[in-house]
Amino acid sequence: MIRLIAALCLFAGVASADKASLGTGAVLRGLDKVSGKITDIELGNGTTAEYGRLVISLGECRYPAGNPSGDAWAFVTIRDAGGTDNVFSGWMIGSAPALSALDHSRYDVWVMRCKTK
Numbered sequence: 416m417i418r419l420i421a422a423l424c425l426f427a428g429v430a431s432a433d434k435a436s437l438g439t440g441a442v443l444r445g446l447d448k449v450s451g452k453i454t455d456i457e458l459g460n461g462t463t464a465e466y467g468r469l470v471i472s473l474g475e476c477r478y479p480a481g482n483p484s485g486d487a488w489a490f491v492t493i494r495d496a497g498g499t500d501n502v503f504s505g506w507m508i509g510s511a512p513a514l515s516a517l518d519h520s521r522y523d524v525w526v527m528r529c530k531t532k
Contacts, residue, residue, distance in 0.1 A: 443455070
């Protein structure tokens with residue numbers, strides 16, 4: 416886990432994991448590809464929310480130390496509401512949403528920013 420965080424920090428332009436700050440949560444954006452409706456989803460670290468037929472859980476959100484408006488990366492787990500298997504589990508990076516993206520027929524979800532309060 417620490418190696419993954421360090422790799423993400425380097426990718427996001429942060430020199431090391433100790434130069435990353437932990438946010439209190441994240442703002443994710445969801446797109447319903449059928450209706451075209453965009454929805455912002457606010458989650459605290461360790462919380463879960465429903466978005467359409469998806470259940471989205473946020474592990475944590477990190478950002479460059481001293482720059483809360485900088486690039487965000489969040490550990491997110493997503494599953495279909497009727498199922499038990501995850502359709503996505505991993506780190507999403509705000510500046511590179513396609514690098515680690517949800518592959519779902521109806522919904523797109525990506526991280527926008529970390530919350531600090």
